[in-house]
Amino acid sequence: MPSPRQLLRSLCLLPMLLGSCSEVAFEPVNARPLDPPGIYRSWWAEVEACADIRAAFERVSWYEADRLINRETGTEHVGAWWPPHTIYVDSGYLLFEGGVKHEMLHDLLQTHDHSSPLFSRCAGV
């Protein structure tokens, strides 16, 4: 299992190519691969239908972590999306429907931007 620091470095590869790695100070603590709970497939289908965007559930790589910290803002998060298709969920919030759907929506929309009304409509968060 890679240490969080190694993981962070390898995760930075893609954003670095896009020139935005320095803007990202996201740190998952003790991240490990997550076998997504069965209910995630239902939630994915619901978000797909709500957003009217279809994509394969299998494209997402899931991780859980003890804590998800944004070093930049000093805030903690229940979930995080990392482009193109990686989603982290805080271990204590694996079945928090709104939080998981929020990250799913990031993946379907392929943006970090929160201006879309779909976030409140489809995830409630």
Ligand SMILES: [Zn+2]
């Ligand atoms: Zn978000």
